[in-house]
Amino acid sequence: MKPSDRIFCALDTTDTDQAVALARELKGVVGGMKLGLEFYCACGAEGFKKVSEVGMPIFLDLKFHDIPNTVAGAIRSVAPLAPRILTIHTQGGPEMMRRAAETAKEEAAKNGVPTPWVVGVTILTSLDQSDLQAIGVSDSVGDQVARLASLAAHSGLDGMVCSPKEISLARAVTNPSFKLIVPGIRPAGSAAGDQKRVMTPQEAVTNGADVLVIGRPITEASDPVAAARAIADSLA
Numbered sequence: 316m317k318p319s320d321r322i323f324c325a326l327d328t329t330d331t332d333q334a335v336a337l338a339r340e341l342k343g344v345v346g347g348m349k350l351g352l353e354f355y356c357a358c359g360a361e362g363f364k365k366v367s368e369v370g371m372p373i374f375l376d377l378k379f380h381d382i383p384n385t386v387a388g389a390i391r392s393v394a395p396l397a398p399r400i401l402t403i404h405t406q407g408g409p410e411m412m413r414r415a416a417e418t419a420k421e422e423a424a425k426n427g428v429p430t431p432w433v434v435g436v437t438i439l440t441s442l443d444q445s446d447l448q449a450i451g452v453s454d455s456v457g458d459q460v461a462r463l464a465s466l467a468a469h470s471g472l473d474g475m476v477c478s479p480k481e482i483s484l485a486r487a488v489t490n491p492s493f494k495l496i497v498p499g500i501r502p503a504g505s506a507a508g509d510q511k512r513v514m515t516p517q518e519a520v521t522n523g524a525d526v527l528v529i530g531r532p533i534t535e536a537s538d539p540v541a542a543a544r545a546i547a548d549s550l551a
């Protein structure tokens with residue numbers, strides 16, 4: 316695997332044509348594309364298929380968070396799209412995570428497509444300690460991420476989403492094949508925006524990130540391809 320294959324670019328847009336154009340430009344520069352709530356709510360499965368036709372792995376980041384039966388149904392609905400990675404929230408609990416992982420396997424077999432990695436979002440990278448306290452979580456961000464990491468691994472998930480700051484803590488409670496998907500990536504000098512727990516791409520990879528999720532530092536650059544290339548080069 317080339318270091319740049321670890322980079323998935325977040326295409327947070329409501330415009331399918333724009334997403335397809337950027338995916339074409341970034342093909343070969345980064346490893347895949349991430350389509351999330353903004354894109355999917357506007358462009359739906361048809362938009363997903365158009366980006367997928369560009370021929371790169373797609374991370375479908377819809378962060379399912381509901382009761383087990385509903386999450387299983389949502390996974391059945393998106394399974395024919397054959398995403399490489401699919402997100403759910405670990406805070407949906409162990410039964411929901413087990414059902415999600417089982418359903419993804421069953422549906423991939425039925426559709427004759429590879430099973431996606433089902434990965435659990437732990438604590439969003441836009442939250443810090445005071446935000447956790449505001450929602451009644453008195454543990455530290457690190458302790459809470461480690462607890463959810465262990466729960467996700469024991470519930471059959473393939474990996475988890477955490478900030479670069481918790482990579483070592485997550486690794487300590489999971490086995491090496493458990494995938495660590497890491498947003499909150501900011502090259503030196505980039506605006507953090509709404510992200511509160513950030514590191515540079517190089518630091519995140521050195522700490523052990525499997526996948527780097529990077530949006531605005533690429534998509535909002537005056538030259539997105541050059542920005543992506545500079546990030547990829549920093550990992551080499």
Ligand SMILES: O=c1ccn([C@@H]2O[C@H](COP(=O)(O)O)[C@@H](O)[C@H]2O)c(=O)[nH]1
Nearest residue numbers: 325351438439440498499528529530531
């Ligand atoms: O904890 C999380 C989970 C998901 N995300 C998503 O990653 C990208 C990050 O985009 P940037 O522009 O690089 O901030 C975005 O699509 C989020 O939905 C996250 O940031 N944090």
